[in-house]
Amino acid sequence: MNAPAAAPARGCADAPVLKQRGQHEVFCGLTGIVWLHRKMQDAFFLVVGSRTCAHLLQSAAGVMIFAEPRFGTAVMEEKDLAGLADANEELDREVARLLARRPDIRQLFLVGSCPSEVIKLDLSRAAERLSRQHAPHVRVLNYSGSGIETTFTQGEDACLAAMVPILPETDAKELMVVGALPDVVEDQLVGMLREMGVPVTLLPARRRDETPGVGPDTRVLLAQPFLGDTAGALERRGATRLPAPFPFGEEGTTAWLRAAAAEFGVPEEIFDRVTAAPRARARKAVARVAESLSGKSLFLFPDSQLEIPLARFLARECGMVPVEIGTPFLHRGIMEPELRLIPEGPTISEGQDVDLQLDRCREARPDITVCGLGLANPLEAEGMTTKWAIELVFTPVHGYEQAADLAGLFARPLARKAKLAGLEAAR
């Protein structure tokens, strides 16, 4: 069950969207630092925040605290307005100390957070001031990872969007792949594009020296679905975004590569030569896992903005039946190629009113529910099978070679549940 059927005429592209604005349960944008600091090897993320922010980062980043980390928190608590001048001086001192100790740092991000003490600080002015002070060795930028303004993947969007204004101007016709991917995945996808003869740049680049240029002949291909602000900022600098499904599963990866190949005039036989073997491997590997997923129902709470591409992969390549596909924010322009592929039927919901959504989920009793950590435990206690959405962001899941691993992330909780049920029955 994994050679995807022909695309439905419009699929869910015209489906009505249930919009909800109520209490929502997701991590804040600081979480993105966990993968961004691994990607940008000469960057440092200095969270200007509270002890809560420091704790979140340390627990989310887990093992990283054993290494000399490339993120930290400048704790700004118990400051009133009168203390603002002091807060700026304190920040300058903190940054000077950090940069003196770590000459390897070439880019510094000041990351804003929720506490009112931090909101009162003008971090963009602080970034400008510090950039002047530490130029040219270090460039200082700022963005907000505050839970008031961002859900967890929006932190990456805010970070990349903050980089767009400083990208150099270029006239070259190049493909800019946008979105932080694990190095192994990036090497595979970019390797195939280069093999086809497509000139590729990356945002974010691994090192500051590799910062890509942008201009009227830049073609942008998003590798992550949650980068609407970054895409908009690049378009304002003259770039053109190539509409495409995202590189999840064999079908998504092929369509994503094909969008670039078509734009850069890659002949069909070269496209086939480069993709045929990994496509065949991905199909075969997904088919094995899909056996246990086929026919199972699926409910996705809004969390990472990966929900729509994931539902497309799980429905079309694994035979699952999405009941509800929630997304924190629906960017129609970016999601259209995905929505077209999803067979009609599921409720598409945007935003969240968590109690109402829990009611819908309980009523549907899906075979598997994808949700944040906070909802997973209570739902498991009610006998439902859950998958933590955050794992999807921390695990390499894009591209051909990871397609079966992606399916496996959903098959495993179902297998565990079946095993437990078996043990229960044998008692």
Ligand code: SF4
């Ligand atoms: S929600 Fe706000 S206070 Fe809490 S960790 Fe995130 S940025 Fe810090």
